[in-house]
Amino acid sequence: MRTGAVPGGAATAQVVLESLDGGRKAVIRGRAWKYGDNVNTDVLFPGKYTYTAKGRDEIASHALEDLDPAFASNVCDGDVIIGGRNFGCGSSREQAATCMVYNGVGAVIAQSFARIFYRNAINNGLLAIVCPEAAQAIQGQEYVAVDLEQRTIECASGRFVFPPLSATVQEILEAGGLVEQVKRRLASAHTAS
Amino acid sequence: MNQQSPSPVLVGQAGTGSKDAQTFAQKALARAAGCERVEVGEVVDVRPDVVLSHDNTAAIREIWQEFGQARVVIPEKMAITLDHAVPAPTTRHAQNHAEIRRFVQEQGIRHFFEVGRGICHQVLSEEALTLPGQTVLGADSHTPHFGWLGAFGAGIGRSEVAALWATGELWLRVPESIRIVLDGQLPKGVTAKDFALRIIGDWGADGGLYASVEFSGSGVEAMSIDSRMALANMMAEFGAKSSYIPPDVKTRAYLEAALERRAARGTSAGTADDYPPTVAESQLFPDEGAEYIATYRYGAGELEPTVSCPHTVDNIAPLSAVAGTEVQQAFIGTCTNGRLEDIAEAAEIMQGRQVAAGTRLLIVPASSLVLQEAMQRGYIQALVAAGAAIGTPGCGPCMGNHMGVPATGEVTISSANRNFRGRMGTTDAEIYLASPAVVAASAVAGRIADPRDIV
Ligand code: SF4
Numbered sequence: 001m002r003t004g005a006v007p008g009g010a011a012t013a014q015v016v017l018e019s020l021d022g023g024r025k026a027v028i029r030g031r032a033w034k035y036g037d038n039v040n041t042d043v044l045f046p047g048k049y050t051y052t053a054k055g056r057d058e059i060a061s062h063a064l065e066d067l068d069p070a071f072a073s074n075v076c077d078g079d080v081i082i083g084g085r086n087f088g089c090g091s092s093r094e095q096a097a098t099c100m101v102y103n104g105v106g107a108v109i110a111q112s113f114a115r116i117f118y119r120n121a122i123n124n125g126l127l128a129i130v131c132p133e134a135a136q137a138i139q140g141q142e143y144v145a146v147d148l149e150q151r152t153i154e155c156a157s158g159r160f161v162f163p164p165l166s167a168t169v170q171e172i173l174e175a176g177g178l179v180e181q182v183k184r185r186l187a188s189a190h191t192a193s
Numbered sequence: 194m195n196q197q198s199p200s201p202v203l204v205g206q207a208g209t210g211s212k213d214a215q216t217f218a219q220k221a222l223a224r225a226a227g228c229e230r231v232e233v234g235e236v237v238d239v240r241p242d243v244v245l246s247h248d249n250t251a252a253i254r255e256i257w258q259e260f261g262q263a264r265v266v267i268p269e270k271m272a273i274t275l276d277h278a279v280p281a282p283t284t285r286h287a288q289n290h291a292e293i294r295r296f297v298q299e300q301g302i303r304h305f306f307e308v309g310r311g312i313c314h315q316v317l318s319e320e321a322l323t324l325p326g327q328t329v330l331g332a333d334s335h336t337p338h339f340g341w342l343g344a345f346g347a348g349i350g351r352s353e354v355a356a357l358w359a360t361g362e363l364w365l366r367v368p369e370s371i372r373i374v375l376d377g378q379l380p381k382g383v384t385a386k387d388f389a390l391r392i393i394g395d396w397g398a399d400g401g402l403y404a405s406v407e408f409s410g411s412g413v414e415a416m417s418i419d420s421r422m423a424l425a426n427m428m429a430e431f432g433a434k435s436s437y438i439p440p441d442v443k444t445r446a447y448l449e450a451a452l453e454r455r456a457a458r459g460t461s462a463g464t465a466d467d468y469p470p471t472v473a474e475s476q477l478f479p480d481e482g483a484e485y486i487a488t489y490r491y492g493a494g495e496l497e498p499t500v501s502c503p504h505t506v507d508n509i510a511p512l513s514a515v516a517g518t519e520v521q522q523a524f525i526g527t528c529t530n531g532r533l534e535d536i537a538e539a540a541e542i543m544q545g546r547q548v549a550a551g552t553r554l555l556i557v558p559a560s561s562l563v564l565q566e567a568m569q570r571g572y573i574q575a576l577v578a579a580g581a582a583i584g585t586p587g588c589g590p591c592m593g594n595h596m597g598v599p600a601t602g603e604v605t606i607s608s609a610n611r612n613f614r615g616r617m618g619t620t621d622a623e624i625y626l627a628s629p630a631v632v633a634a635s636a637v638a639g640r641i642a643d644p645r646d647i648v
Pocket residue numbers: 277312313333335527528529587588591592610
């Protein structure tokens with residue numbers, strides 16, 4: 001499933017704004033922030049802020065604080081986080097995912113995800129891709145392009161195809177997250193009754 | 194660090210079961226989804242019996258408000274506790290609690306538990322708000338806790354709880370199941386916590402990822418209810434979606450007593466008034482021959498006191514390998530090990546002894562009921578006499594919010610469930626996890642110690 005293609009080595013991160021129905025970007029292009037196995041939610045978003053941090057900016061500012069203090073101030077729109085096994089394990093705190101969304105992170109690619117983090121990511125419209133080959137091949141700070149329609153990840157060492165998302169996951173992502181999906185459902189139930 | 198031996202036996206792998214037989218997870222989710230039967234891997238919309246939230250309720254309310262509803266649709270199924278930062282350590286935390294109280298009042302949420310009542314998982318257990326065969330979804334990662342009573346409990350995110358308040362239902366994937374059998378009775382000084390740490394150490398923090406972990410065997414049958422809770426609760430650290438221990442006479446006795454307490458208080462009307470519940474007997478247990486992706490068999494006699502070393506739960510070592518490590522703080526509490534049995538063990542060890550100079554011992558009972566019982570039996574008196582500090586029932590310093598967080602450079606030995614870097618507030622601190630007995634013995638010695646050397 002690999003070709004020799006290398007993604008366009010743009011000097012800065014960029015997002016190609018080709019919108020799908022729900023406004024999702026068809027191609028996500030950005031730098032890779034690579035981390036290891038069992039990255040837990042305490043280092044992604046420290047517990048001491050979970051009941052007090054409010055608003056996008058405050059939540060964004062603590063992103064990955066105890067994992068990579070350089071992240072929050074240097075991340076760009078469209079950047080991609082790469083994890084090893086069991087990414088996002090630990091607490092159910094949703095800010096572990098929303099702090100990435102609020103920083104413009106385009107996708108998280110990992111060898112495997114802890115289940116609550118995976119749900120939180122999808123439910124907040126953050127594309128979470130299980131692709132062990134790509135997660136291993138991609139190196140930190142290299143440029144990565146994720147094509148949602150083609151289901152491909154391009155990086156310096158090649159091109160990887162990831163498996164299709166489940167219909168439920170796709171529906172939520174297309175709606176722009178769980179809240180939007182529920183709004184749609186409630187609205188159609190309202191019209192029906 | 195994983196030097197323990199002998200290794201457990203993997204006695205079964207995928208594909209050995211029968212297609213017709215069902216796991217507990219299949220049965221529970223079929224019931225919650227209103228289906229005759231569901232298959233592993235299927236995504237179904239479930240209607241849980243109980244929806245739990247805690248100090249995060251105000252944040253969930255903010256999300257829920259986006260739906261524009263005046264009333265939540267499931268007020269009777271909601272259970273809300275104030276437990277994570279209690280009593281409020283800052284004005285901001287107090288503000289958060291105040292918002293939650295307003296919401297509870299405005300929505301008429303009856304199952305609301307104030308500051309000081311205890312940790313959500315313990316309180317809901319003591320109140321028998323969930324019964325065997327039922328499904329509980331909670332905005333808390335330790336919701337697999339409810340496996341102790343044979344219920345299906347899974348942790349979910351805040352948006353998902355908001356969606357449940359608005360619609361009463363949520364998508365779940367029917368998980369694969371792993372079976373873990375414990376043969377024989379645990380030796381003296383070896384606890385359910387040691388068993389849980391051993392499982393996580395043997396198979397890794399992702400060893401149970403996405404799976405429902407079903408326990409069985411004479412070792413689990415012999416366990417007290419408090420021990421079963423510790424075991425089921427710890428499966429969150431194994432990556433499990435839910436856990437399950439077959440309900441038996443002990444489970445029934447515990448829940449009946451809980452329901453009687455509620456009846457005596459006059460708060461018994463509601464969703465879970467009778468025992469056994471409306472769940473059919475056949476839905477409470479997995480079928481003979483159900484399919485498991487793995488079956489692990491442990492002999493209780495081979496287990497030993499086990500410690501989880503910084504900074505991951507699966508980084509285990511036999512107690513003997515880390516004994517002698519200096520500790521500045523010893524903490525007994527949390528939804529894993531802050532129960533009566535745990536405090537009793539600590540009291541037995543501390544009786545007539547003192548906390549070592551240079552070390553402090555913090556005890557935070559998991560609930561007000563635990564605290565009351567511990568006082569009646571004289572445990573609290575013995576612990577205070579030994580120099581321990583007692584905290585308000587709740588999560589205490591477990592997640593680094595307040596009340597007993599370590600200083601930089603300090604080492605804590607804790608009966609909690611997570612030792613991640615930064616978990617207790619600062620990244621520059623080390624956390625060892627162990628059974629309450631080991632924590633108490635370490636407080637006496639000022640270094641990690643074996644309780645069997647003391648008592
Ligand atoms: S005691 Fe700790 S692990 Fe348990 S619910 Fe509270 S913060 Fe979470």
